[in-house]
Amino acid sequence: MKKSSRVSFLSKGLLFAFLLVFYQSKAQSVVNKALQSITSAQIKEYIDYLASDEMKGRATPSVELDKAAQYIADKFAAFGIQKINNTYFQEVPFCAPxxxxxxxxxxxxxxxxxxxxxxxxxxxxxxxxxxxxxxxxxxxxxxxxxxxxxxxxxxxxxxxxxxxxxxxxxxxxxxxxxxxxxxxxxxxxxxxxxxxxxxxxxxxxxxxxxxxxxxxxxxxxxxxxxxxxxxxxxxxxxxxxxxxxxxxxxxxxxxxxxxxxxxxxxxxxxxxxxxxxxxxxxxxxxxxxxxxxxxxxxLNSMNSKNVVGYIEGSDATLKKEYIVIGAHYDHIGYKKKHKQGEDYIFNGADDNASGTAGVIAIANALSRMKEKPKRSVIFILFTAEEVGLIGSEYYVNHPLFPLENTRAMLNLDMISRNHIDSLEFEGAEINPDLGKIVEQENQHEGFVLYKPTRDLYGFSDHYNFFKKNITAMSFFTGLHEDYHKVGDNPDKINAEKAARVSKLAFRVLWNVANDNKHYQTKEYKARFF
Amino acid sequence: MKKLTRFLGVALLLASTHTFAQEAFMLKYNLQPNKKYIQEVTTTQNVVQSMMGQEIKADVDVKGETEMIVEKVETSGNANILYTIRNFSVRSAAMGKDTTMNFKDVNNKISVTVSPLGKNLATKDVTEPNVKKIPGIDELSKNLKFMILPGKNVKVGEEWKDTQIDSIKPSVSNPFLLISKQDVEYKLVGKEAKDGKQYIKILSKGPIMVSGKGEQMGMEMMLEGSGKFEAVTYLDSQTMMAMYSEVTMGNDMTISIVGQQNMTIPMTQNGKTIVKITEKK
Structure with missing residues (x-):
C-alpha cells in the first residue's frame, strides 16, 4: 500500500468515525428531546380521565368505552397522527352466542x-x-x-x-x-x-x-x-x-x-x-x-372499536414496513348490584389506563419529532381485551396494514404499579433479538428487568400477534392486590414509573423502527397451561 | 303326593326367602375405643380436556396409608378418631410428563369427630409442631369421611335414599370453590363373605352434580358438570366400619374461563377409589 493512499485511507476512516459519532449523537439528542415530552404529569392526566368514575370502568361494550375511544382519537387528532381510511376507528363486531x-x-x-x-x-x-x-x-x-x-x-x-x-x-x-x-x-x-x-x-x-x-x-x-x-x-x-x-x-x-x-x-x-x-x-x-x-x-351481535392511527415512516422503502405499539383501553366495568356508598366501579387505572396513557404519550412524542423513524409506526388502542383479547384478535384477522410487513408489536399492559424499578417484559425468550434491544435500551432507564417464561404468554394483546408469528413483546409491571378490584384507582398508580416505562418503550420503538436487523423469532406454539 | 312335595318345596323356598328378607341390621356406627386400624386408599383418575382444538389427557394416581385410632367414644356415640398419615404417593402424567412424588413417614395427624351416623362433626389438624406439613393436608383432612348410615334397622334387600352436599374451598392446588351434590340410592344386599370374613354388603349409586367458581392468575373460572357413581361397601358387622369400599365415578364437566383468554374447556373425568381398612391387633 502506498503512503498517499494510506493517508487517504486514514483520513477517510477518521471522517467516517467523526460522521458516525456526529450522527449518533444527533440521533441521540433527537431521541432525548422527544423523550422530554413524555412526562409523569402528562401520563397522570390521561390516566385520571380514563380511570375516572365518569368512565364507569370502561366495560366492553359501553357508552363509556366509546367515550374513552373518542378521547384517544381526539388526542391523536391534536397530535397530527394520521387516520386510516379517514377514521381513527376500526369497528370490531363481536358476538355473545x-x-x-x-x-x-x-x-x-x-x-x-x-x-x-x-x-x-x-x-x-x-x-x-x-x-x-x-x-x-x-x-x-x-x-x-x-x-x-x-x-x-x-x-x-x-x-x-x-x-x-x-x-x-x-x-x-x-x-x-x-x-x-x-x-x-x-x-x-x-x-x-x-x-x-x-x-x-x-x-x-x-x-x-x-x-x-x-x-x-x-x-x-x-x-x-x-x-x-x-x-x-x-x-x-x-x-x-x-x-x-x-x-x-x-x-x-x-x-x-x-x-x-x-x-x-x-x-x-x-x-x-x-x-x-x-x-x-x-x-x-x-x-x-x-x-x-x-x-x-x-349470536347477540355487538360492536366496539379499536382506535388506530399511524405515523408514516421517513424512508421511501422502509415506510412500507410497520411497527405496532399498542395497549388495551377497556376494563371490566362496574358492579351492577352494590350497596349504597360502596365503591362499585372497577376504574382500571393500572389495568390498563396506564398502558393506554403510555401509548398516547409515545404518539405525542413521535409526532413532535421533525425527524420521523424510517419505518411507519401504528398506534393501536385495543378494545375488548378483558373479555378475551377480542380487539387484537379482530385486528390480526382484519389488519389495516399488511401483517406480512408488520415487523414487530410492542404492547403496554399495566405499567404503573409495584416497585419503582421493577419491570417485566414478556417475549424475550421467543424473540431473543428484541430482548437484547430492550436490555440495551434499558441502560438509559435502569429498570431491574424480569423475563417471564414462555408459559406465561397469552395474557395480553401481544399474544394474537405471536400467533401470527409476528415478533411481539409486552411491558408489564406486575400484578398487585387491586388487580381487577375496585381499588385499582388513579390515586394508587405511580405516574413517574409509567412515564419511565413509556420512555423505555419509546427507545425500543425508535430502535426497531430504524434498524436494519432481521429479527429472530422462534416458532410460536400455544402453551397456555 | 308329588304335588304335595312340590308345594312343600315352594313353601319352604318362600319361607326361607321370607326369613332372609326379614334379616335386618342396625346400620349405625358402634366404634370401639382404642381400636387401631390401617387404612389404605388407592385412587386412580383420568381426565381428558378439550382445549385449543386438542384433547389433552391427564392421569393422577394417589396411594396413601393412614393409621386410625378410635381415641374416645362418647355416650352420645360420637367418636374421636385420630388419623396419622404414614405414607402416600402421587403420580401425575400429562402432556408428556410423568411424575411421581413419594412421601414417607409423613406423620401428619388429623383428629376427626364423627357422629354415630358417620357425619363429620369436626376436623382438626393436630400435627405436632416439629413435623413438616404436607401440601394439601387441609383438603385431605376434609376427605376423611365415613359412609353415612341411616341409623335404623334396615332389612336385607331394603333400599333407602340420601342427598349429600359437600363443598370444597379453594386452595393452593384447587382454584375452585366446589359444590357437589349426590343423590345416593343405597341397597342393603346382606351378609357376604369377602377374604374369608363375613361382612354386610351395601350397594350405592346415583347422579353427581358439580359446580364451582374460582379465580386463578387473574382469570375468573366457572365449572359445571354432572355424572354418576356406583359403589360397593363391606361393613364390619360389629362396628359397622366400612372395611372395604370401591367407588367408580365419572363426570362430564365444562370449565369456562374469562379473562385475557376466554376459553371453554369440555372435560371428561373418570375415577376409581378403593379404600381397604384392616384392624391392627
Missing amino acids: DLVKEKCSFTITRNGQTKEFTLKNQYNPLFNTASGSLNAAVVFVGYGITAPEYNYDDYKNIDVKGKIVLVMKHEPGENDKNSIFDGVRNTKYASIETKIENAVAHGAAGLLLVTDPLNHYSLHPQGYNWKSLSSFVYEGLNYELCDGERKIPAVQVGENVIEMLLGNVDELKKIQQNIDKLMQPNSFEIKGAKVELATEIN
Missing part, C-alpha cells in the same frame, strides 16, 4: 316408537353448533375419524350425505400404547372441531357426539355452558368474534339417546371394543331410526 332454548328440540323415532329428549339433561348443543332443523336417518361412524396416515377411515364405504352422524369422542386405543394412533396422547383427530369438520367434509347434515363408554364411565351430555342453560354464566364469558364457522347442528347426547338408538350403552361399548381391538372401523346406518333435531343460536 346463546341458545334459543324454546327453538331447540330433539326427537328420535325408531321401530314405531317416538321419544323426545330434554335439553341439557339428555342432549346439549356443542359450542360450535349451527342453527338448523333436520329430519334425517342416523349413521353410526365410530370415532368419526378420517386419518390417512394411520390408514383409518370411519367414513370408508358409508354414505352419510344428508344424514346425521353419531360419533364417539376421542380416538381408537385411547389408552393403548400399541394403538396405531398415539395411544398416550390424543392426536388432532380426537378433537371435537376435527370431528365436526370431517362430518361436514363427508356431507353429513348433523352430528351427535357421545362420550366413548369403554374408557369413560359417565356419558352425560355436558355440551357447553350456554348462558340460557346455566346460572353460572355471566356477561362477558361468552363473547367471541363472529368469525367462527358454524356449519352443521352438532349436539352431545347421553345414555338415553344411546339406549334409543342402539339398545343400551353396553352395545356401544361392545362396538367400541371391537373397533379398538381390530383397529377397523365399524360404521353402519342405524336401521329404522329417524332423528328430528332443531337447534337455534342467537
